[in-house]
Amino acid sequence: MSVRTVRYYVFLKDILFLSLTAFGGPQAFLAMLLDRMVKNRAYITEEELWELNALCNILPGPSSTQLISAIGFRVGGPNLAYLALFVWILPATLIMTGTAILIDFLQENTPGALNFARFIQPMAIGFIIFAAQKTITKMVKSTEAMILMLISAFVSFFYSSPYIFPVMLLLGGLSTSIKYKNQPKVEEEKALVIKWSNFYLWAGVLVLAAVAGAITKFQPILLFENFYRNGSLIFGGGQVLVPYLYTEFVDFKHFLTSEEFLTGYAISQGIPGPTFSISSYVGALSMREFGLSGFVMGGLIAAAGIFLPGIFLIFFVIRFWDQLKLYRPVRAALEGINAVSCGMLIAAAYLLFEPLEANAIHIIFILGTYFLLQFTKISSPVIILAGIVLGIFASYFLS
Structure with missing residues (x-):
């Protein structure tokens, strides 16, 4: 199993964890993303997180879902984003x-x-x-x-x-x-x-x-x-x-x-x-x-x-x-x-x-x-x- 495959697997496991524990609305969700995706895993930088969040908030659609997919897109392209x-x-x-x-x-x-x-x-x-x-x-x-x-x-x-x-x-x-x-x-x-x-x-x-x-x-x-x-x-x-x-x-x-x-x-x-x-x-x-x-x-x-x-x-x-x-x-x-x-x-x-x-x-x-x-x-x-x-x-x- 390649390093990239392992990274994608870990990323999806992190998403599953969020989907089962993200209570408390957008503020709590963003705090969890910052902790898990930025500080613990370093998938993206904190600056990228806030930029992507701003982008998702000005587009129509579910902003939290768009943010998850946008991070996936940055990490592994469209296929990982859809997963x-x-x-x-x-x-x-x-x-x-x-x-x-x-x-x-x-x-x-x-x-x-x-x-x-x-x-x-x-x-x-x-x-x-x-x-x-x-x-x-x-x-x-x-x-x-x-x-x-x-x-x-x-x-x-x-x-x-x-x-x-x-x-x-x-x-x-x-x-x-x-x-x-x-x-x-x-x-x-x-x-x-x-x-x-x-x-x-x-x-x-x-x-x-x-x-x-x-x-x-x-x-x-x-x-x-x-x-x-x-x-x-x-x-x-x-x-x-x-x-x-x-x-x-x-x-x-x-x-x-x-x-x-x-x-x-x-x-x-x-x-x-x-x-x-x-x-x-x-x-x-x-x-x-x-x-x-x-x-x-x-x-x-x-x-x-x-x-x-x-x-x-x-x-x-x-x-x-x-x-x-x-x-x-x-x-x-x-x-x-x-x-x-x-x-x-x-x-x-x-x-x-x-x-x-x-x-x-x-x-x-x-x-x-x-x-x-x-x-x-x-x-x-x-x-x-x-x-x-x-x-x-x-x-x-x-x-």
């Missing part, structure tokens, strides 16, 4: 697909089965509010961005169509790109040298899935197109995915109930790995009519659809990123894109609360979850587990 992607997403995909099967089984066989989730449903909204606050603090830095965020929240709330989101992101980016002169010049901008193969791959799959879905009306193809399109449009991480999925699969297509969605989202906050794994839960329940094979197929199709576009795009951009980041209009457009994403998060928190009964218990659990996340060091899995235990206790002893 790293598979190892990273597999545990969370299987857990959330299994969760969908369990939730559906309980609902079919046990009346009031979701009573165990009576508290984690409002707690899910607490998680979204906390994510929105963190995201807004990080991304909204100007009056213009604040106004864009409020407009985006207003439009997202009153026009809950999945097709309005890409239009708002585009308009948000264009509205701030005209202020490019406010961006500092890093150095003289040079002509870009671009290799288009991965861009053509991304666009080709997008068009092919859309055409095939429109012609065949075959549910698995339609599902893949839905998630691939969403994965091509999400800026800002897993929390921004929530309004997209809720609008399309709960409001628009009615594949899930609001209670099912909130339960799955809350559980996804308590497992390790990528936060985009909520997609496998949604995909699995969207194909429940096909039985057990439908659940498994739906979970895997959703995972492929949501993760692949971001990976194609990171492989496309990473080759000329050092040149692209010098262009001031590109950096200026990010302000508007990020502000619109924050507005969608605000709308998502309200839209998810709307189906719940507005009672004191729900308000207490929403606020309690937010305050635990904001002011304590209690981890998300512990908070979710406590909510499930309280729900089970209430179902058996207080009903």
Whole structure:
């Protein structure tokens, strides 16, 4: 076995370790990457890690997954990067697909089965509010961005169509790109040298899935197109995915109930790995009519659809990123894109609360979850587990 093969094997083993232990959101994930990938293994330098993280955060798609794949790309090229992607997403995909099967089984066989989730449903909204606050603090830095965020929240709330989101992101980016002169010049901008193969791959799959879905009306193809399109449009991480999925699969297509969605989202906050794994839960329940094979197929199709576009795009951009980041209009457009994403998060928190009964218990659990996340060091899995235990206790002893 060559030294390179051993290095690749060790790298994939490190990715598996992260996929099983990366609790606590983006900050904890980055700390683990810094410790394991930079300090212990020296796969990349600390400066490269922060540069790659910045690149992944400005591209659509799952930033943590893109970062894992980008590191794999730097270490061993595309083949290692795709293997790293598979190892990273597999545990969370299987857990959330299994969760969908369990939730559906309980609902079919046990009346009031979701009573165990009576508290984690409002707690899910607490998680979204906390994510929105963190995201807004990080991304909204100007009056213009604040106004864009409020407009985006207003439009997202009153026009809950999945097709309005890409239009708002585009308009948000264009509205701030005209202020490019406010961006500092890093150095003289040079002509870009671009290799288009991965861009053509991304666009080709997008068009092919859309055409095939429109012609065949075959549910698995339609599902893949839905998630691939969403994965091509999400800026800002897993929390921004929530309004997209809720609008399309709960409001628009009615594949899930609001209670099912909130339960799955809350559980996804308590497992390790990528936060985009909520997609496998949604995909699995969207194909429940096909039985057990439908659940498994739906979970895997959703995972492929949501993760692949971001990976194609990171492989496309990473080759000329050092040149692209010098262009001031590109950096200026990010302000508007990020502000619109924050507005969608605000709308998502309200839209998810709307189906719940507005009672004191729900308000207490929403606020309690937010305050635990904001002011304590209690981890998300512990908070979710406590909510499930309280729900089970209430179902058996207080009903």
